[in-house]
Amino acid sequence: MPKRNNVPLAVKIVLYLFLVAVTLIWLVPIFIAIITSMRTNADIMSHGFLAMPKTIDLKSYFEAWQRGGLHKYLPNSFIITMPSLVLTLLLSSLGAYSLARFKFKGRTFFYFLFVGGTMLPFQILLLPVFKLSDALGIYDTYFALIAIHTAFQLGFCTFVLRNYMMTVPVQVMESARIDGCTELGIWGKIMLPLTLPAFAAIATLEFTWIFNDYIWPLVLIRSSEKMPVTTGLATLQGQYVQDWTVIISGALLATIPTLIVFIFLQRYFIAGLTLGSNK
Amino acid sequence: MKNKIVISVLAALFVLGMAPLFAGGQQEGAAEGGQAAEQDVVVYNSYWSDPEPKRVEAELMEMFKEQNPGVKLIHSTVAHEDFKQAIRAYLTSSAPPDVLTWFAGNRARFFIDKGLIMDISDVWEEAGWNESYSKGFRAMSSVDDKQYFLPGNWYWWAVYYDTRVFDEYDIEIPKTWDELMAVCEKLKSNGVTPFTVGTKYRWTAAAWFDYLNMRVNGPEFHINLMLGKESYDDPRVLKVFNDYWGPMIDKGYFVESPASYAWAEAIPFMTNGDAAMYLMGDFIRDSYPKEDLEYLDFFRFPIIDPSVPVGEDAPTDGYFIPKNSQNPEMAKKLLKFFGSKEVQEYVAKELGRLVTNNKVDTSVYNENQLKGREIVNAADYVAQFYDRDTTPEMADKGMNGFMEFWQNTDQAEKILEKLEKSRQQLFEE
CATH class of the missing domain: 3.40.190.10 (Periplasmic binding protein-like II)
Incomplete structure (x- = not known):
């Protein structure tokens, strides 16, 4: 690894300028969103999005919470996301454990089944899943969303966790087995703690995906009372008139939970991304 | 040490995650209990997601609740573009909303021809709409002289x-x-x-x-x-x-x-x-x-x-009842409410649109509305709009x-x- 001092100053300056420029470009939309959220619709209408704001106030955040309905959509998002997340992680870690550590007939077949599931574009599932939920009588319930999220995310999670568990030395489990530990015990006491980084990374990812999902609630939820924040905020988009300030304030508020999860677990998220890159 | 933090975060997620499952279960139970008491329910989904129409509609919903204290009204607003997609799911589900908003004319005809919309000739008869709505609006809502649709309001x-x-x-x-x-x-x-x-x-x-x-x-x-x-x-x-x-x-x-x-x-x-x-x-x-x-x-x-x-x-928007409606009686009640003189007058005043019921006194209209109405009244033919007519x-x-x-x-x-x-x-x- 080269020492830092070896890099010429000029190169460093260029690099940093480049980094700062790219960062700014990335931040511009967020900055505009924040500014827009504090303007009024009339102001946006007559001066466009990129004008200097005439007035600045935080009223739209309260509007988003009250009139925008965030006070009911945001809890709904959690009611849907949390059980989905827990069920996905629980089931996929069990599945991954068996796929990684047991030899049984059709093991590869099941493994490919999980991998294949992730390849399936969800668009082709919209109609069958809607029909199924209708036939099962769970259409327009939280449960329908929790079930589809869990089922749909299971493939990816099992795939990642299985590959990670493969890297845990078999000897560890064998010695546990010799000491009389049950399989569930091995899973809970040895495998889970060892796969924690992967677990945390997946939890972060899955939380974001499920929390930000738009299409499934659109298909499976009919009443506003049960809508998560994504489809809920969309109801502020009219045919002709968009309630921009409230939509954007709402969207900014809705990113807070994802941010919090990310901040807490980001170390593992990044570690998870580079899993297996340096053996 | 680090692991401890992660474990506690994950544990917290777990507890948070399972809690709503039980809470959710209780809610469902309460809803079923409510139904057991056989309260009348009507589910209404609308595409009035523009700020002004949304406000007026929320006020109308309050009016309906006040007039019908025994009826449980479940009203949802869906983003206008999303609604156009979702309506296909609504109409084919076994429990669609009981009343839906939709475009008059060809776009409604499409669903009528597929047999997805309820015949509401009886509502037209009982509410006296055959007299209080102009022939044009009646024709717009009819197929083979049966009425399927209620035109609500329109603009020029x-x-x-x-x-x-x-x-x-x-x-x-x-x-x-x-x-x-x-x-x-x-x-x-x-x-x-x-x-x-x-x-x-x-x-x-x-x-x-x-x-x-x-x-x-x-x-x-x-x-x-x-x-x-x-x-x-x-x-x-x-x-x-x-x-x-x-x-x-x-x-x-x-x-x-x-x-x-x-x-x-x-x-x-x-x-x-x-x-x-x-x-x-x-x-x-x-x-x-x-x-x-x-x-x-x-x-x-x-x-x-x-x-x-x-x-x-002059695009016209209105309402209909899906064929599979679970609460047709209440749905008809809501439809009669939307078609009534009082509600139509309210919409005309608050929203600045033109309404369909002839009983509505033209004095509720402002100068603009009268002028727009005149343009359309002077026309030999009224089309809906390109994307509604074809x-x-x-x-x-x-x-x-x-x-x-x-x-x-x-x-x-x-x-x-x-x-x-x-x-x-x-x-x-």
Whole structure:
């Protein structure tokens, strides 16, 4: 690894300028969103999005919470996301454990089944899943969303966790087995703690995906009372008139939970991304 | 140490995650308990997601609840674009909403023909709508003399203009095509773009096609074209493109690169004096800056050929009950509420739209509404709008064609040939 001092100053300056420029470009939309959220619709209408704001106030955040309905959509998002997340992680870690550590007939077949599931574009599932939920009588319930999220995310999670568990030395489990530990015990006491980084990374990812999902609630939820924040905020988009300030304030508020999860677990998220890159 | 933090975070997630499952379970239980008491329920989903209509509708819902304390009303607003997709799911599910909003005319006919909409002739009879609604609205809601639909409110299209600009250049309101062209020329020579338009979402271009085609070829030809009975490569259609629309674009009578603006983003051209007119529906009023509203006026789209009957676009929205409705009695109650004189008057006053019930006294209308009503009343034929009169698939192809034409005004023939192919495919199935 080269020492830092070896890099010429000029190169460093260029690099940093480049980094700062790219960062700014990335931040511009967020900055505009924040500014827009504090303007009024009339102001946006007559001066466009990129004008200097005439007035600045935080009223739209309260509007988003009250009139925008965030006070009911945001809890709904959690009611849907949390059980989905827990069920996905629980089931996929069990599945991954068996796929990684047991030899049984059709093991590869099941493994490919999980991998294949992730390849399936969800668009082709919209109609069958809607029909199924209708036939099962769970259409327009939280449960329908929790079930589809869990089922749909299971493939990816099992795939990642299985590959990670493969890297845990078999000897560890064998010695546990010799000491009389049950399989569930091995899973809970040895495998889970060892796969924690992967677990945390997946939890972060899955939380974001499920929390930000738009299409499934659109298909499976009919009443506003049960809508998560994504489809809920969309109801502020009219045919002709968009309630921009409230939509954007709402969207900014809705990113807070994802941010919090990310901040807490980001170390593992990044570690998870580079899993297996340096053996 | 680090692991401990992660474990506790994950544990917290777990507890948080499982809690709602149980809470959710209880809620479901409570809902079932409510049903066991056999409370009357009515589920209403609407696409009124624009801020103003949304506010008025919320007020109407309160009114309904007050009048019917025993009925549990579950009202949901769905984003307008999403609603158009979701309605297919609603209508095929075994428990659809009991009342839905929808477009009158062809778009409703599509579902009626598929047997997805409930026959509500009895409601028309009981509520006396056969007398209190005009023949036109009744025909719009009927198939084989059975009523399936309740028209609720409508608005007109017209050429909106800024009176300050017209006054400044001493411009009279144009009544004929030649006058309009003279106005455009005068404005252009004074550095004002005659028309603003934002075609990012394409339908604003369709309005131009609707009006030019109706004025040049008459509403009968236009509506037959919409129904797929006339062909797009007809020389009469080509005439609209090459003799009227194309020259306007070529002469720079429209603002530059309209496709980069949504319809409302093109309004500032008018308010800051860069452009003078906008062919638009009356909902323009909801988005026009309040301080400029007093300078906004409108006139009827000029007559091109006086021998041709006059057609106008006046999109009508209304309500229907899905065939599978679980609570048809309550649904009919809600429908009667929407069609009643009181509710219609309220909508007319609060929303500035025009309503359908003849019993509504015209004194509730303001000057604008009366003027708009007059334009439509004077018409020989009332169309809905391009994307409501023709099938959604054809509207999609057609509007793409209009956008292409806007970029390449010399390609009309080729574009229309392509549209004709689409028409044959889409209407022959």
